[in-house]
Amino acid sequence: MQVSFILLSLAAIGALAFVTARHRAIASVGGDARRLHSLPIYYGLNGSIMALVPALALLVAWMLVQPLFLDGAIRSDLSDSVLPEGSAMGLVVSDVRRVAEGLESGPLAQSFIAGDFADATPEEVGRMLVRGGTALGAPLTRPVLDAAMEYRTTSRTLRWIMGIAVLAVAVIGAAVAIHRSEGSYRARNVVETGMLGLLMVSASIAILTTLGIVMSMLFETANFFSQYPFTRFFFNTTWQPSFSGRGGASELGILPLLWGTLYISLIALIVAVPIGLFSAIYLSEYAGRAFRSVAKPTIEILAGIPTIVYGLFALITVGPLLRDAIASPLGLGNSASSVMTAGLVMGIMLIPFVSSLSDDIINAVPQAMRDGSLGLGATKSETIRMVIVPAALPGIVGAVLLAASRAIGETMIVVLGAGAAARLDLNPFEAMTTVTVKIVSQLTGDTDFNSPETLVAFALGLTLFVITLGLNVLALFIVRKYREQYE
Amino acid sequence: MNDMRHVERTVRVDTTKITARDVQVFYGDTHAIRNVSVDIPDKTVTAFIGPSGCGKSTFLRCLNRMNDTISVARVEGRIEIDGEDIYDRRVDPVQLRAKVGMVFQKPNPFPKSIYDNVAYGPRIHGLARDRADLDGIVEKALRRAALWAEVKDRLSAAGTGLSGGQQQRLCIARAVATSPEVLLMDEPCSALDPIATDQVENLIHELRENYSVVIVTHSMSQASRVSQKTAYFHLGELVEYGETGQIFTNPQDERTENYITGRIG
Ligand SMILES: Nc1ncnc2c1ncn2[C@@H]1O[C@H](COP(=O)(O)OP(=O)(O)OP(=O)(O)O)[C@@H](O)[C@H]1O
Ligand SMILES: [Mg+2]
Numbered sequence: 001m002q003v004s005f006i007l008l009s010l011a012a013i014g015a016l017a018f019v020t021a022r023h024r025a026i027a028s029v030g031g032d033a034r035r036l037h038s039l040p041i042y043y044g045l046n047g048s049i050m051a052l053v054p055a056l057a058l059l060v061a062w063m064l065v066q067p068l069f070l071d072g073a074i075r076s077d078l079s080d081s082v083l084p085e086g087s088a089m090g091l092v093v094s095d096v097r098r099v100a101e102g103l104e105s106g107p108l109a110q111s112f113i114a115g116d117f118a119d120a121t122p123e124e125v126g127r128m129l130v131r132g133g134t135a136l137g138a139p140l141t142r143p144v145l146d147a148a149m150e151y152r153t154t155s156r157t158l159r160w161i162m163g164i165a166v167l168a169v170a171v172i173g174a175a176v177a178i179h180r181s182e183g184s185y186r187a188r189n190v191v192e193t194g195m196l197g198l199l200m201v202s203a204s205i206a207i208l209t210t211l212g213i214v215m216s217m218l219f220e221t222a223n224f225f226s227q228y229p230f231t232r233f234f235f236n237t238t239w240q241p242s243f244s245g246r247g248g249a250s251e252l253g254i255l256p257l258l259w260g261t262l263y264i265s266l267i268a269l270i271v272a273v274p275i276g277l278f279s280a281i282y283l284s285e286y287a288g289r290a291f292r293s294v295a296k297p298t299i300e301i302l303a304g305i306p307t308i309v310y311g312l313f314a315l316i317t318v319g320p321l322l323r324d325a326i327a328s329p330l331g332l333g334n335s336a337s338s339v340m341t342a343g344l345v346m347g348i349m350l351i352p353f354v355s356s357l358s359d360d361i362i363n364a365v366p367q368a369m370r371d372g373s374l375g376l377g378a379t380k381s382e383t384i385r386m387v388i389v390p391a392a393l394p395g396i397v398g399a400v401l402l403a404a405s406r407a408i409g410e411t412m413i414v415v416l417g418a419g420a421a422a423r424l425d426l427n428p429f430e431a432m433t434t435v436t437v438k439i440v441s442q443l444t445g446d447t448d449f450n451s452p453e454t455l456v457a458f459a460l461g462l463t464l465f466v467i468t469l470g471l472n473v474l475a476l477f478i479v480r481k482y483r484e485q486y487e
Numbered sequence: 488m489n490d491m492r493h494v495e496r497t498v499r500v501d502t503t504k505i506t507a508r509d510v511q512v513f514y515g516d517t518h519a520i521r522n523v524s525v526d527i528p529d530k531t532v533t534a535f536i537g538p539s540g541c542g543k544s545t546f547l548r549c550l551n552r553m554n555d556t557i558s559v560a561r562v563e564g565r566i567e568i569d570g571e572d573i574y575d576r577r578v579d580p581v582q583l584r585a586k587v588g589m590v591f592q593k594p595n596p597f598p599k600s601i602y603d604n605v606a607y608g609p610r611i612h613g614l615a616r617d618r619a620d621l622d623g624i625v626e627k628a629l630r631r632a633a634l635w636a637e638v639k640d641r642l643s644a645a646g647t648g649l650s651g652g653q654q655q656r657l658c659i660a661r662a663v664a665t666s667p668e669v670l671l672m673d674e675p676c677s678a679l680d681p682i683a684t685d686q687v688e689n690l691i692h693e694l695r696e697n698y699s700v701v702i703v704t705h706s707m708s709q710a711s712r713v714s715q716k717t718a719y720f721h722l723g724e725l726v727e728y729g730e731t732g733q734i735f736t737n738p739q740d741e742r743t744e745n746y747i748t749g750r751i752g
Contacts, residue, residue, distance in 0.1 A: 289558075367556070368595035372658070375553055376608040376665055377585025386607070391598045 003063075006163050010055055010170055014048040017174035021047030025181040038188035046187040049194045050177035055170035062162045070155055071097075077147050092144065095136055099126075099148035100155065102134035217465065220458035228252060228452040233459060239422035241442065241453045252456045254463060256422040260432035261464075264343045264418060265407035267428065271347025273400055276354025283355070284362045285384055296359070303352035307412040314345040314417030327429035335419070340428040342417030346410055350403040357402065361395030362388060394479040401475040405468045411436040435460050504529040504669060504699040505550060510564035512545050512554065519545045523564075523725040525718060532691055532700045534710035534731065537720035538746065543703045544592055546720070547671050550701065551587035552580040568669065585612055588667030590675050592703070594654035596646035596661075601638050604646040604657055605629060608665030624664055631693070632660035633686030651678040659687065663694070670694060672702045676709065688713050707747060711735050719743045 022044035029035040036043070074096050126140030181187070225233070228250075236253025279299065283292050319336035322344075327333050365388050373383040389396070411434075419431035420441060442457040449455075505527040512520035520542045527533050535543040545554070552573060554560040566573050573583055585608075596604050605625045608614070615621035625642070629635040634656040638649070646657055655678050662670060672691075676684040691713050694700050704710050710717055710731065717734040719727045719742070727734060727743045738744040 366595075368591065368593060369597060371553060371556060371591060372595040372597060372661075373607070374556060374581075375551065375584055375589040375591065376611070376661065377581055377583075377588075378607075378611050379581050382611050386611070387597050387599075 003059075006059065006166055009167055010052060010059075013055075013167070013170045013174055014052045017047035017051040017177060018044040020174075021178045021181040024178055025183065025185070025187070028181070029183040036183050037186050038191075042187040042191050043181045043185070045191045045194075046185075047174060047177040047181065049191065051170045051174035053194070053197075054173050055166050058169050059162070059166045062166070066155070066158055066162070070151060070158075073154060074147055074151055077150060078143060091138070095138060095140075096144055096147045096151055098134050098136065099129060099140065099145065100151040102129040102132060103148065104152055104156075214462075214465070217458055217462045220455055221462045224452055224455035224459045227455065233456070237424055239438070241456070250453055252452065254435070254460065256424045257433065257435045257438050257460065258463070259424050260339070260414075260418070260422065261408055261434040261436070263339050263428070263432065264346065264414060264434060265404060267340060267343025268346035268350055268407045269400070269404060271344055272350035272354050272403055275347075276351045276399075276403075277358050277396065279351070280355040280358035280362055281384055281389075284359050285380065285388070296356070299352050300356055301352075302349070303356070305349070307349060307410060308416075310345050310349050311412040311416030314341050314413055318345055319417060322429065332427055332429040335429065335431045337417060337419035337431040338429045339418055339432050342414050343428070345417050346407055346413050349410075349413065350406060353403045353406065354399050357399035358392070358396050361392045361399065364395075365391045397475055397478055401471055404471055408464065408468060408471075409436060410434075411440060415440075435464050439464075502529045503527065504568065505701075506565075506567040506570075507546075507549075508565045510546070510549060510562065510566060512542070512549060512563075513561045514545075514557070515559045519723050520549070521723045523720075525725060525728055527699060527701060528716065529699050530695060530697070531716055532695050532702060532714040533716040533718065534714035535701065535703045535718050535720060536705070536707070536710050536746070537726075539705075541720040542723045543720050544673050547589075547673055547701060547703055550669070550671055551584045551589055553584070553589060555580055585665060586667055587669040587671060588662040588665055590655075590658050590662045590670070590672040592673040592677070594651065594658050594678070596649070596654050596657050598645065598647050600643045601629075601646050601649070601657060602642040605660050605664050607661060612665060614665070628660040628664035631663050631690050632656040633683055633690070634660055652680065652683060655679060656683065656687070659690070663690070667698065669699045669701070672700065674703050674705065676704070676706070684709070707735070719746065721746070 022040050025036055025043035026033055026040055033040050071093055074093050078092060078096075122140045122142050122145045125145060126136060129140070130136060233252055233254055235255070236251055237255050238251040238253050239256045240251040242250050283295055283299075287295065315337075319338065319341040322338060322341055323334065323336045327335070327338065327340075369387050369391060370383055373387045374380075378386070414434045414437050418433060420433045420437055421431045422438065423430060423432045425432065439457045439460050442454055442460075503526045505525075507523055507525045507527075510520055510523045511518070523546060535547065537543055548554045549562055549566060550568075550573075554562055562574065568583075568587065571578065588608075597607065599607070602625055605628050606615075606621055609621060609624050615624055626635060626639075629638065634653060637653060638644075638657075646654065649657060655675060659672070659675055662672075676687050679687060688709065691700055691702065702710075702713065714731045717729065717731040718725055719734065719738075719740070721742050727738060727740045729739075734743065735747060738747060
């Protein structure tokens with residue numbers, strides 16, 4: 001039974017349950033809807049919910065469990081002896097699955113069902129499957145083909161059972177709901193609980209996804225640390241990966257990358273925070289309506305420019321300018337790519353974040369605060385400095401941290417503006433690079449997903465994640481402390 | 488309450504503090520104040536009474552140019568304080584507001600500590616020589632606003648964490664701490680219990696020794712208790728203005744009489 005067919009049937013059952021439950025509820029009070037406990041629509045919704053929710057839950061659970069179950073079945077079917085020399089069980093299992101899918105739904109499916117290939121050799125079937133678009137890890141052998149046929153029949157049967165079970169649950173749910181739909185039944189409260197459940201499920205999906213991402217990162221990172229010592233990753237001051245082809249051991253110290261990230265982000269924030277904040281203050285407190293209506297969208301356009309364009313700007317304009325105007329004359333280096341270039345351009349990119357968020361926050365400070373201060377004979381700037389900015393501070397801190405996370409995660413501007421050379425240096429006119437850039441470069445090109453040179457990307461990613469998490473926690477802490485003091 | 492104060496009402500009209508002539512206020516197209524002319528004497532308490540929405544707050548805000556902060560508001564006419572036109576180009580509204588303090592209709596403490604709220608004005612105007620001096624100013628202001636006893640142990644707690652009535656008194660303390668020459672109070676007792684109201688009224692009496700006080704109130708008894716002069720506003724017009732005793736006992740205008748006797752609210 002196709003899943004799409006099951007879903008369509010469920011929709012029909014749900015609609016039917018809605019209409020019937022509503023109708024029955026109204027009929028139970030002799031057509032006088034005022035005597036119902038809840039509005040008629042709640043009885044209908046209750047019908048649909050009871051019909052659909054358990055059935056859908058079963059469907060989802062089944063679809064999650066079935067592959068696991070089938071994999072287990074294949075594994076026990078295939079004894080170790082049939083494994084081709086040197087190939088892993090996992091690869092064979094996935095071959096079985098792919099062959100089964102190719103037979104089920106590939107271009108071959110029709111003729112296969114008709115029995116055309118009953119006496120073809122496995123190799124022939126394999127070639128036909130490959131032509132039909134199925135990718136195979138190894139040439140098809142008899143045990144694998146047999147296992148695939150077995151897999152296919154079992155999964156078909158299971159699908160049927162699933163379809164019947166799901167539809168049965170839906171019908172039972174609908175029947176129960178319809179049966180209950182009488183005047184005194186509190187359908188409204190049930191629907192309310194249903195809404196709560198929906199919201200909770202949405203919230204947990206967001207949380208679970210985060211958890212999933214963290215878990216996969218953790219897993220790969222653990223893998224990395226089993227191949228590369230922990231201390232060398234965190235305390236080694238050189239970054240010199242050598243891809244296995246070239247031989248030699250790699251130096252995978254995170255410190256130069258972390259330094260580059262923090263240095264560039266710091267410069268970016270030094271540019272973005274004052275300019276962004278001051279422009280927000282100007283726009284919200286001083287600018288006339290006409291100017292504001294032009295300036296605000298103009299600043300926000302900056303936020304819409306793709307970072308690669310900023311990168312080009314850094315590469316072609318800012319980098320050479322800084323080199324020729326400052327770095328060379330002062331003898332600070334001859335590199336067009338530099339921390340300063342990337343930092344400045346990134347700062348420009350961040351201005352609209354800081355300014356438009358702060359602007360909203362400053363506007364949210366009640367006019368009564370301004371009146372109170374002005375009424376005591378304070379000037380406008382005193383009012384801003386002593387009342388408005390402190391009142392808006394939690395939000396402003398939030399805006400700054402958001403900008404900081406963007407700066408830390410930025411890649412394009414760094415590649416084009418600061419280069420890709422990992423270096424620990426104080427000179428802001430030297431080329432340096434960041435964690436994100438190295439994650440990209442370790443994962444692109446000719447990679448072997450089991451070498452420390454590649455896996456280091458996950459360790460880098462996780463470190464970055466922990467740093468941003470730390471920043472957010474810090475922000476929360478600051479905001480809390482501030483709130484305790486003042487509200 | 489102590490209505491005996493009616494008797495001791497002495498009107499010492501020596502000098503005029505505030506003179507308003509043909510004042511008009513518009514909020515966009517709404518004509519909120521029409522042709523108001525009034526002379527507010529020095530060292531007296533003047534009460535503004537009138538039904539809700541008649542323009543009492545609006546007129547009060549003209550007296551320290553707080554209407555400047557409302558972009559749609561437009562003030563016409565002439566208002567003088569000590570003979571100086573406050574809407575003149577050369578007058579700095581910031582300086583003016585330091586001289587003419589205001590307690591707003593809605594309490595608006597800053598999201599700062601109680602101490603910092605009261606110390607705000609003295610700090611920006613440099614009124615205190617040192618920390619001890621500032622402590623003294625803060626304490627005195629809080630005492631005058633009848634709030635000291637309640638907050639003396641938690642001066643560093645947030646001003647916004649006080650109850651509505653406490654916040655109202657905090658705002659009074661804040662205004663008093665700056666020692667203004669004129670104090671505009673917009674319904675300063677609207678959220679206060681009788682005891683606190685009595686204390687604030689005592690404060691008003693005390694302030695009258697040195698300052699002019701203009702108070703907006705919806706309580707007839709309060710107006711008659713604290714003020715020497717009363718102005719009755721109706722739909723943006725100043726209907727009647729005179730000695731409080733005369734307004735309450737012998738109003739000239741029918742609208743005033745109806746309002747005072749409670750026939751319109
Ligand atoms: N900021 C504003 N923008 C537009 N109109 C306003 C504004 N403030 C007041 N008004 C209008 O001006 C008129 C007078 O308002 P005002 O606040 O002075 O009344 P009030 O006498 O103080 O009333 P209450 O006793 O209720 O405080 C009202 O009609 C009001 O709608
Ligand atoms: Mg008012």
